[in-house]
Amino acid sequence: EVQLVESGGGLVQPGGSLKLSCAASGFTFSGSAMHWVRQASGKGLEWVGRITSKAESYVTGYGASVNGRFTISRDDSKNTAYLQMNSLKTEDTAVYYCARRQTGGGLEVRGQGTTVTVSS
């Protein structure tokens, strides 16, 4: 069974940093692109970014609102993806989900997400 467990959320001050983790199991992690999606309270889904697999050269891409501040990485030996968030703003407050891109297409979200609150 596919499992994706997000962790690392918490309360951080504006301008601060936080690193989220996504521990994966139940599928070939090294062969899958991994994405991050977020959702502010009462709002819609927002695509944050993704990292492709080694076979696709670990290419990263980001949403406009986080580009230059957030960095996605992965450790295939640990079956874990990461989201490094710097220069955090109050508008980054949200539940953050990780997702894997399924073979053939579409994102699979399995976890309940991790909550990030940016507030002074």
Add this chain to the structure above:
Amino acid sequence: DIVMTQSPLSLPVTPGEPASISCRSSQSLLHTNGFHYLDWYLQKPGQSPQLLFYLGSNRASGVPDRFTVSGSGTDFTLKISRVEADDVGVYYCMQALQTPQTFGQGTKVEIK
């Protein structure tokens, strides 16, 4: 960036009746490989989003056949032939053709 526009944003439905959600993109989602890079998701209340359709018209595992999709280019439609109580939630379309990938605003389906 590709802008995704859904309508309506709110859709009250009667159980047993059909429902339809429109999704329009600011650019064609047709890839050179012939697939439309358009996915549909449903987020049920209190849950994480779940995949309904991918690459335009491919039904995800476990999705009932009362859900269908149609469309091409920039205009797409998700239809529910007979709405059931379990279908309530917010439906999102998302384009996966270009980075950044972008979601529509979401359509909230609720029972009348």
